[in-house]
Amino acid sequence: xxxxxxxxxxxxxxxxxxxxxxxxxxxxxxxxxxxxxxxxxxxxxxxxxxxxxxxxxxxxxxxxxxxxxxxxxxxxxxxxxxxxxxxxxxxxxxxxxxxxxxxxxxxxxxxxxxxxxxxxxxxxxxxxxxxxxxxxxxxxxxxxxxxxxxxxxxxxxxxxxxxxxxxxxxxxxxxxxxxxxxxxxxxxxxxxxxxxxxxxxxxxxxxxxxxxxxxxxxxxxxxxxxxxxxxxxxxxxxxxxxxxxxxxxxxxxxxxxxxxxxxxxxxxxxxxxxxxxxx
Numbered sequence: 611x612x613x614x615x616x617x618x619x620x621x622x623x624x625x626x627x628x629x630x631x632x633x634x635x636x637x638x639x640x641x642x643x644x645x646x647x648x649x650x651x652x653x654x655x656x657x658x659x660x661x662x663x664x665x666x667x668x669x670x671x672x673x674x675x676x677x678x679x680x681x682x683x684x685x686x687x688x689x690x691x692x693x694x695x696x697x698x699x700x701x702x703x704x705x706x707x708x709x710x711x712x713x714x715x716x717x718x719x720x721x722x723x724x725x726x727x728x729x730x731x732x733x734x735x736x737x738x739x740x741x742x743x744x745x746x747x748x749x750x751x752x753x754x755x756x757x758x759x760x761x762x763x764x765x766x767x768x769x770x771x772x773x774x775x776x777x778x779x780x781x782x783x784x785x786x787x788x789x790x791x792x793x794x795x796x797x798x799x800x801x802x803x804x805x806x807x808x809x810x811x812x813x814x815x816x817x818x819x820x821x822x823x824x825x826x827x828x829x830x831x832x833x834x835x836x837x838x839x840x841x842x843x844x845x846x847x848x849x850x851x852x853x854x855x856x857x858x859x860x861x862x863x864x865x866x867x868x869x870x871x872x873x874x875x876x877x878x879x880x881x882x883x884x885x886x887x888x889x
Contacts, residue, residue, distance in 0.1 A: 647854035658693035662686040679889035683758035694745030700736035704759040712752030718742035737766035788813035812885040818873035828867040842874035
């Protein structure tokens with residue numbers, strides 16, 4: 611863990627036990643915990659699926675790594691052609707799926723059926739209960755990130771939706787893809803633009819060309835979980851994220867935090883950020 615004082619650069623941060631002891635120091639600007647890809651749990655091998663679990667899930671039971679604020683699940687799934695997740699149930703969870711490569715075909719118990727490709731999002735408010743399947747009916751490998759967010763209340767009416775964006779919407783810019791209904795223009799999903807969910811949570815994605823630097827402001831009293839999906843990403847000259855690495859970042863309770871996110875000069879960077887209230 612890194613604990614950063616003052617400006618967000620390489621000066622004045624501490625690590626390890628010393629960082630934890632100083633966590634209440636008023637000069638501390640943020641804390642940062644790196645989760646390298648090698649530390650993710652890889653699912654039990656099957657002929658069709660390889661999953662990397664960021665948090666306790668399925669056969670990976672770890673009560674010390676059960677969640678990050680309202681973020682309960684983040685799985686990085688690789689599904690071979692002509693296979694997938696057969697019909698199964700969910701309830702009382704906001705589920706967000708971001709397709710990285712291949713095509714994901716979704717069918718559910720409320721009558722939805724569609725196939726989505728790279729950069730598209732499917733989302734589901736499981737509420738009182740919904741059954742669905744997620745299949746790779748194509749000839750190419752399917753990769754997607756599936757994210758479960760705890761809802762702000764149980765017993766919601768089940769709902770499903772999707773968005774298909776252009777690559778230019780996230781090219782060298784940070785695209786806002788998920789927000790809270792509390793900040794949305796309607797009490798119902800309008801079917802276009804940013805996706806509303808039943809939780810104080812925001813999700814952003816970006817595909818940055820080599821060497822492109824972007825700024826993101828993490829508001830005071832908020833926290834962020836960021837995944838480098840592809841390429842490599844430098845976070846404020848403090849941390850280099852390789853492909854599939856993640857980082858937890860927590861801002862101070864009374865001060866905004868500006869992060870400089872620079873894509874690798876050769877590989878570029880494709881990344882996703884999940885932002886929420888400080889836990």
